[in-house]
Structures are given as C-alpha cells and as structure tokens.
Amino acid sequence: MHRITVTVVPSSAEPTAILAALAAGERGARLRHVERLPARAAQVADWPDWMASPLLASLTGSGIARPWSHQREAMDLAHAGSHVVMSTGTASGKSLGYLVPALTAVLDGLSSPTGRGATVLYIAPTKALAADQLARIEALAIPGVRAATYDGDTPNDERRWIREHANVVLTNPDLLHHSMLPGHKNWSPFLRSLKYVVIDECHIYRGVFGSHVSSVLRRLRRVCTRYRSTPTFVLASATVSHPASHASSLVGMPVSPVDVDGSPREALTFALWEPPTIEESRRSATTEAAELLADLVAAGVQTLAFARSRAGVESLASSARRRLGQVSGSAEASIAAYRGGYLPQERRELERALRDGELRGLAATNALELGVDISGLDAVLMAGWPGRRANLWQQAGRAGRSGRESLAVFIAADDPLDTYFLEHPEAIFGAPIESTVMDPANPHVLAPHLAAAAHELPLTEADLPMFGTGARGVVDLLVERGILRRRPTGWFWARDDRPGDHLNLRGTTEVVSIVERRSGRVLGTIDEASAHSQVHTGAVHVHQGDTFVVTDLDLPGATATIVRGDPGWSTHSQSQSSFSILGAKRTQRWGEIDVCFGSVRVTTQVTGFLRRLPSGEVLGTHPLDLPERSLVTRGVWWTMPLDLLEEAGIEEAQVPGAAHAAEHAAIGMLPLVATSDRWDVGGVSTDMHPDTGLPTILIYDGYPGGAGFAERAHGAFGEWIEATRDAVARCRCERGCPACVQSPKCGNGNEPLDKARAITLLDLVLLSRPAAS
Numbered sequence: 001m002h003r004i005t006v007t008v009v010p011s012s013a014e015p016t017a018i019l020a021a022l023a024a025g026e027r028g029a030r031l032r033h034v035e036r037l038p039a040r041a042a043q044v045a046d047w048p049d050w051m052a053s054p055l056l057a058s059l060t061g062s063g064i065a066r067p068w069s070h071q072r073e074a075m076d077l078a079h080a081g082s083h084v085v086m087s088t089g090t091a092s093g094k095s096l097g098y099l100v101p102a103l104t105a106v107l108d109g110l111s112s113p114t115g116r117g118a119t120v121l122y123i124a125p126t127k128a129l130a131a132d133q134l135a136r137i138e139a140l141a142i143p144g145v146r147a148a149t150y151d152g153d154t155p156n157d158e159r160r161w162i163r164e165h166a167n168v169v170l171t172n173p174d175l176l177h178h179s180m181l182p183g184h185k186n187w188s189p190f191l192r193s194l195k196y197v198v199i200d201e202c203h204i205y206r207g208v209f210g211s212h213v214s215s216v217l218r219r220l221r222r223v224c225t226r227y228r229s230t231p232t233f234v235l236a237s238a239t240v241s242h243p244a245s246h247a248s249s250l251v252g253m254p255v256s257p258v259d260v261d262g263s264p265r266e267a268l269t270f271a272l273w274e275p276p277t278i279e280e281s282r283r284s285a286t287t288e289a290a291e292l293l294a295d296l297v298a299a300g301v302q303t304l305a306f307a308r309s310r311a312g313v314e315s316l317a318s319s320a321r322r323r324l325g326q327v328s329g330s331a332e333a334s335i336a337a338y339r340g341g342y343l344p345q346e347r348r349e350l351e352r353a354l355r356d357g358e359l360r361g362l363a364a365t366n367a368l369e370l371g372v373d374i375s376g377l378d379a380v381l382m383a384g385w386p387g388r389r390a391n392l393w394q395q396a397g398r399a400g401r402s403g404r405e406s407l408a409v410f411i412a413a414d415d416p417l418d419t420y421f422l423e424h425p426e427a428i429f430g431a432p433i434e435s436t437v438m439d440p441a442n443p444h445v446l447a448p449h450l451a452a453a454a455h456e457l458p459l460t461e462a463d464l465p466m467f468g469t470g471a472r473g474v475v476d477l478l479v480e481r482g483i484l485r486r487r488p489t490g491w492f493w494a495r496d497d498r499p500g501d502h503l504n505l506r507g508t509t510e511v512v513s514i515v516e517r518r519s520g521r522v523l524g525t526i527d528e529a530s531a532h533s534q535v536h537t538g539a540v541h542v543h544q545g546d547t548f549v550v551t552d553l554d555l556p557g558a559t560a561t562i563v564r565g566d567p568g569w570s571t572h573s574q575s576q577s578s579f580s581i582l583g584a585k586r587t588q589r590w591g592e593i594d595v596c597f598g599s600v601r602v603t604t605q606v607t608g609f610l611r612r613l614p615s616g617e618v619l620g621t622h623p624l625d626l627p628e629r630s631l632v633t634r635g636v637w638w639t640m641p642l643d644l645l646e647e648a649g650i651e652e653a654q655v656p657g658a659a660h661a662a663e664h665a666a667i668g669m670l671p672l673v674a675t676s677d678r679w680d681v682g683g684v685s686t687d688m689h690p691d692t693g694l695p696t697i698l699i700y701d702g703y704p705g706g707a708g709f710a711e712r713a714h715g716a717f718g719e720w721i722e723a724t725r726d727a728v729a730r731c732r733c734e735r736g737c738p739a740c741v742q743s744p745k746c747g748n749g750n751e752p753l754d755k756a757r758a759i760t761l762l763d764l765v766l767l768s769r770p771a772a773s
Contacts, residue, residue, distance in 0.1 A: 069262030087243035090397025384413035414738030444705025575747030634706030657754030
C-alpha cells in the first residue's frame, strides 16, 4: 500500500507552526487568508457579599479565586430580581453568572419549613448540555443542593423523587412542553418555590424552533402565576447582535444585557482554506477536512472537525480513520463521529472519551457546538459555512478552552457563500454578528400553544396580551374549529386528547425510526420530511462508518428498514416542486420588476433517485411512488417582464436556465442577510408563473407559516442580490459549479443552469434598483 507522509508537528507547537506544516508544499495555495486574533486580559471583580458561604467555599476551593467582571454584573442583576441575558464569548464562564445567584437562593431556602424554599429550573436545548451542567453542579459537592436531570431518558422510578425532592431540575424545552406544563399539578410544590429559570444557549432558539420555545416560556410564566411564583429569568447566549432584544422576545418581558466580556482569551489563529479545484469543481470540504483531521491527529493535535450534515460527519470520520492508518498506523478508534440520531448512551460515551483524551479526533455536527464542557482541544476544523457568523465563532471557540493558544480553520465548501467569504475575509472578521430571527406571532406556531395553554389552565382575556396582539384572532379560530370551547370564565380545551401530542417544538411532526432488518435494532431516527429524500427505498445510508441499504420505507408505520452492505454507489433523490401565490403582504417596485413578500403554497414530491459511482458516473435513475407534501409558508419573490429580459440579452428559451441559476445562488447567499442556512429555505423558479404571468423567482421559508428568513431577505433585498451577483461573477468556473450556481439540494439534478445569463439577470435587477434602496 502507498504510504502517505506528512510533516509531524509536536502537539505543543504554536498554532502558526501547525498551520505552516499543514500548508507545506503543494498545499500552500490552499491557505487563502490568516487572521490572528490577539489575546485578551481578564477583568476581575470581587465575590458578592450576599453569596451563600458554602458555595463561596466550594468555588474558591476549586481554584476560582475571583469572578470575571461580566459574571459579577450578571450575578448582581439576577440577585436583584432583574431578568438578564449574558452574551459573551465561548468559554467565558457564563454558567457561574447564573449558578451563584441560583444556588445561593437554593441554599438560603433550605431553612424553610418544607426544606425547599427556593427551586431552580435550568433549560438547555440539548440533553447533553443539561447532563454536563449537572456534572458541574455535582462537582461542587454542596450539601443541600439536590440537582437532577429530568428528560426523556429519566427512568420512571426516579421521576417522582425529582418532582418531590430536587431543588435544581435540569431539562429541555421539549420536556417542559410535553410533560411538566401539562402535568403542572404534579410539580406544584416545585413551581410554587420557583425562584430562577435559567435558559442556556438561548441564541439557538431562532426561526420556528425559537418561536415555539417563546410560546412555551409564556405558558410557563402563566402556570407559575397560578402558583404565585414570579421567577427571575437568566439567559446565557453566545455573542449575538442585540441580545437584549432577542431575549426579551423569547421570554416576553424586558431583559437587561450583559455583553462586555471580562474573561481572558488566548490568541487565536484563524485560517481560511480553499480545497483544490478538480475539473472545475472545488474538492469537497468534507474530504479536505478528513485529510487535515487525520494529519493533525497523527501529529498529536487533538482536533474537532465540524460538518454540516449527518452524512457528512460519517463520511468525514471514516475517511479520516482510513487516512490516519495510512499516515501513522495509529489505531483507527482514535477518531470517531458524533451527531444527532445516536442513542444517548453512544453520545455520552463519546463525550467522555473526548474529555479524557482517549479520542484524539472527532467529527461532529453542531450537536457539539454548544457549551458541553470539553477542554484541551487544540484545533477546530469547520467543513463549510456553518450557517451564521455566530455559529462560526461558537465552533471556533471550542479550541483553546484549556488556556493554550489555538487554531481554527474554515474550509470552504463548493457553495456561493463560502466562495464569497474567501474573496471577502472582512465579511467574517470585520462584520458584526447577525441579529437572531424568529416570529412568535406566527399563527401556525401560536395556535397549538394557545390550545395547550387552555388545556393546562382555562385561558382568560387577561392571558391573551402575553401571547401577542394576534392571540385573540387565533383563539376565535380555535373555537370555530371546535378545538376550544368558550365559557363565561374563559376558553377551555374541548377534546379528549392532549394538545401537546400534536406538536413537536423542533418542527418535525413525525419521526421515522431506522431499523436494521436482521437484528431489529433501531440505529437512529430521522424526521418524516427528510425521510422522503434520505431513507427512501433503495437509498444508501451510512451510520458510524458502516454502510446500509434501505429495503423499505414504511411511512404509515414510521419505519425505514435497512440491511448492511456497501453497493459501491451513492444515491441522490430527485423531486419536483411548484408554488402558488396566496397573497402579497408587501411589494417594492424596482422599475418594471416587482419585489414581493407574502404567503405562498409550495408543493413538493420526491419522484425518484439516481445511483452515482464515486467517480461521478450515473449508473441509472429509478422512480419512486411517494406522496406529495404541501407547505403553506412565507416567501420573497420577484417578477421580470420577458421583454425586459430579452432586451438584456436573455432569450425566452434561455430564461429557465438563467432564473434557476440565479435562484440557487440567491439561496446560497441568503445567510449573509438573514440568520438562515441553505437548509432552512427553499426555492422555485419558472419562466412563466400562472399567478404572475411573468418569469418569477421565489425563495421561501421551509417551515409552516414562515420563519422570518424571507421577510428579512425582502427587507435587505438590494444587499442580498448585490452579494449574490458578486459571488457568481467572481467564481472562476466557466459554466457554473457548486461554488456559484449548483445546489446540493436541487431536485432537478441542477438542470437547466446558465451561469452567464444568471449574471445578466442579476445585473438587470440591480440596474432597476430605486435610488433609495
């Protein structure tokens, strides 16, 4: 076997030396930009005099001599009863900012007649983060603090003890929605004493998920009022723009920001890396990241590599393991994959192995982006743009947590936005973090939560302002549909089932189990919408480096059956989409071009799949008989008169390719102006739409009722289209490639596409821009 050699760098080397070794020889041209972020000195404060002495003794005994300035500011605000959000960098110790006031209240409450005079509810977006926080609290070893996680994995025999005795409960929004709020009577002693609600990693709550969580938190406040408790909300966030505005929207009350970071930070070397171009296509960022991951692990550098999809993580880990064996002969088990869909025991064992240093390399989805306490990482690789600048800095911050200088490398994918950042590093390093988009007033989100609120406690007129100005109209609609019943004392749930059973906060109403046929073992899960395109009959599925083939997708039974085996090809689904315009809410006139925002209905059907060899050769296409899926959502669309396009040099027969290419590029560039990523939105283009009578391009939110992304795009339309045009025009390919106009999610196999005329079309739109836009 041919042996691959690399420059071995000691794990103690400076990041610049590690980077130089990675970029040695023929790789030199791949290093496009290096930014060195200087170290930052700590700003410290004194411990507050109101702090419980056992807590102070524990913290100082563990080596924390004094808090940082932002921690002290948050402690004092929370202790005084002000709702507060901490928005500081990764590893800035935000947990101390809420633990000190919360645990002090718990300890002070031990002298009450019940022994539980104050309780704390901690809410994390993931089970792993809640488990990590529990370990942190238990490590303090403070007598009287009885902390426990309460989630879907909690055994039934432990649940009653937690409800009756725990004074710190760590959970997630899903458990709150499905169990605690509907069963609030079982939690009445805990809720009656509730002093603090901690919402960790609150920047995660954006889009539709954020809108759902905001309604859950309003329901929580309403139930607390029933038990005469008015808890203080303390939120922790990564660095985001306007954190107080986002936090206030989330909890429905004014929130004070703490956003001046007093923690020290070691220097960070941040590189932008472009994989080589092979036959007019950029090499896969996942493949490039696998090579770099293996080389770093072989050099003794503990590294975390982020990929954007489950399949990408599996591919990255397996490729890195193979290369590591070739490079050093090291045990392949030193690199693993970590993603959603794994069983809890698998995830927690991987977290432990990474902490203990048994794992030297890990490929992960953003499931590990959050604040799980994993220290000692030397480098972070990011295969493709992670969606937002906030995500980029959150991922980069996972390196250097042990106080050493660190290395972060962004590896550009074949995507318009990634290409744009290579050409415009200032758009990363000189631009502010994005604002967070969500729409709590979305009636598709609000309706099930108002129904759930009425099931928990009768809904009254006095409750409605908490849910926004549109709540009354939604309640009237629920009455009309027989879901709620109006009585003199309020609105009541009118059915025999539970409203929470009909709603998944994370936007997936159904989950499909992936089951191995021979053993009957459940290998993982996938949402029902994704199942159509990813685990259809005949699909190739990868789990922890092992390849399987789907033999049957049973949608009514919510099961995809798989058998082990690698056929030697990959599969790619094909689909057809159409849309109808339900109504424009806002319209901008750009000369003869109309730029609209409003409601649309999008219909999509997966119609077949193709089999492709690793070389790219297509072996064949195969039809599928799957049902249509219909989505009523919000979108931004623009129409262009055919004669205007012809005057610009785009003939009628060339419009489909030009519009399709412009649509793909615009989707790829949308995260620049909205906090979306490519998978949050969809697009459809047509040379003649029946509702407009004109060539029309639509970009829509991929969630019922919308998520706010299309609305943000409409508001920043000029900036968005200008950046889209720039990304396509700067791409060095001739006819179009994934770095400009091809899309990895195109259901039409990226046909037809016309790059040159897409640039002409986008130029035409920009030339029509009103002077003030």
